[in-house]
Amino acid sequence: MTRLNRRDLLKAAGAAGALNLAWPLSAGLTPAQAREAAEALGADYDPAPFTLGVASGDPQTGSVLLWTRLAPEPLAGEQPLPEIVEVDWVVATDPALRRVVARGTAPASATLGHSVHVPVSGLRPGTRYWYAFTALGRTSRTGRTRTAPAGHVASVRFAAANCQAFHDGFYAAHRGIAREDVDFVVHLGDYIYEHGQVGGVPADHVRDHEGGEIFTVADYRRRHALYKGDRSLREAHAAHPWFLTWDDHEVVNDYSGTGGGAPFMKRRAAAYQAWYENMPHRDAGAAALPDPEIHRTRRWGDLLELTVLDLRSHRSAQNLPDGTILGARQKSWLKRNVDRAPDTWHVWANSIMLSQLRGRPGGSYMFTDQWDGFLAERKEVLGHVQGSGLEDLVVITGDWHSAFVDDIRPDYDDPSSPVIGTEFTAHSVTSGAYSADWNKANGPLMGAANPHLKYFEGNRYGYDVYEVTPRRFSAHMRVVADRRDPVSPVTTLTTFHVDRGTAGSYEDPATKNSPAQWRRDG
Secondary structure, eight states: OOOOOHHHHHHHHHHTTOHHHHOTTOTTOOHHHHHHHHHHTTOOOOSTTOTTOEEEEOOOSSOEEEEEEOOSSTTSSSOSSOSEEEEEEEEESSTTSOSEEEEEEEEEEGGGTTEEEEEEOSOOTTOEEEEEEEETTEEOOOEEEEOOOOSOOSOEEEEEEOOOOGGGOOOHHHHHHHHSOOSEEEEOSOSSOOOEEETTEEETTSBGGGTOBOOSHHHHHHHHHHHTTSHHHHHHHHHSEEEEOOOSTTTSTTOOTTOSOHHHHHHHHHHHHHHHHTSOOOOSSSOOOSSOOOOEEEEETTTEEEEEOOSSTTOOOSSOTTOOSSOHHHHHHHHHHHHTOOSSEEEEEESSOOSOOBSSTTOOBSOTTSGGGOHHHHHHHHHHHHHHTOOOEEEEEOSSSSEEEEEEOSOTTOTTOOOOEEEEEOOOSSSOOOOHHHHHHHHHHHHHHOTTEEEEEOSOOEEEEEEEOSSEEEEEEEEESOTTOTTOOEEEEEEEEEETTOOSOEEOGGGTTSOOSEEOOO
């Protein structure tokens, strides 16, 4: 059977003059009509009022953050609910929720979109738990989570996902993640896309009521709700705890968090609020708004130290001699963490490519929205890593919609600069990559221009699963057969390994003959 992805359906509807029936966020639709249009694009929702599902995040040794949002009309900008709704929650050690270890009540307020963020404490380290919410006489689906272990850990498995444009396909990758035996998930950004579709064509210059770009809290709420209409995304949230960072499309393409005038700052505040309302995010302060704190360091026993970076909120403009992608405070924090890092694997969750990427030999940098637009700061940070003697650094990255494996060097323009780590850039969940012809032509050019680039594959979509032991870090590239298929099978394209105490990666011999547009031999 021929399958159409969401973009194909939107194009067909636009050609037929029926855009308002095809694009759920078009002007003039009631919330019920918008939901009907979303369901025509393959969306569905949990029973009200927990239509958007449940989630957990930021697991620590004795606590985890639980999330839900009451949205009986998911595609409404404001819900037909009282100002405050009391939401009961329960945590248990069994799926039937009989062996209860914690319970309580939290207010869901209209001010925060009737979202609930519950930091549950007093839990046991390294333990799996199940949880659910009750409100307005209804009970949510049951979610599953786990706390971080303490002390010695023999292994950890986790998944990473990024870039999931709703209009580009179904979330079979998240269906795969939901079924993986992993301890947690790291989302590396571009959870939503702020631009719209008019007849299936991106329309960055028009408002969301025309099927285009979004600006207000209500706009962003509805966009998040549309994305959570994909059942597989809700399943992945309910199956595992998540760590979160963001990239640009949670607000607007290629934005700098410290630039722009009053209209942009208002828009950014709206986007940040809606992001917080719809995510299992634990903030460090008493209130997450107006600026949620993203960066943090978390331990998974004695095996892994996870450092989550925020590469949007504090950056300057690109290509400045003294430009910053981290901001002064986050950079100082990162350097301090490097200085006092334990003897363990060090994983940086990094939303945009850290490694240098020239498009062709002798050519300029390709995308200065990446770390390539902040050359002095990258050299400073990686030089600090080298000077500190930090070993076993692995950086996991999103954004590119293609898979890369790179050696990390403190100075990419110096051929004698030592390898100090490995960067794995994962495929996107659905967001469109370059064409197969582009990948075929440019993969070898990028390989020739970047001696540190070991692997490039851009024709597929999926996610990564990382398997870590005291001796080895393995990256398994999972790919879906067809992003147009919501239940597409998932396979492993290839696997790379990094041995403890040895900087640099190598491809597993069993998968080395898998398709790719570039791999460096030897």
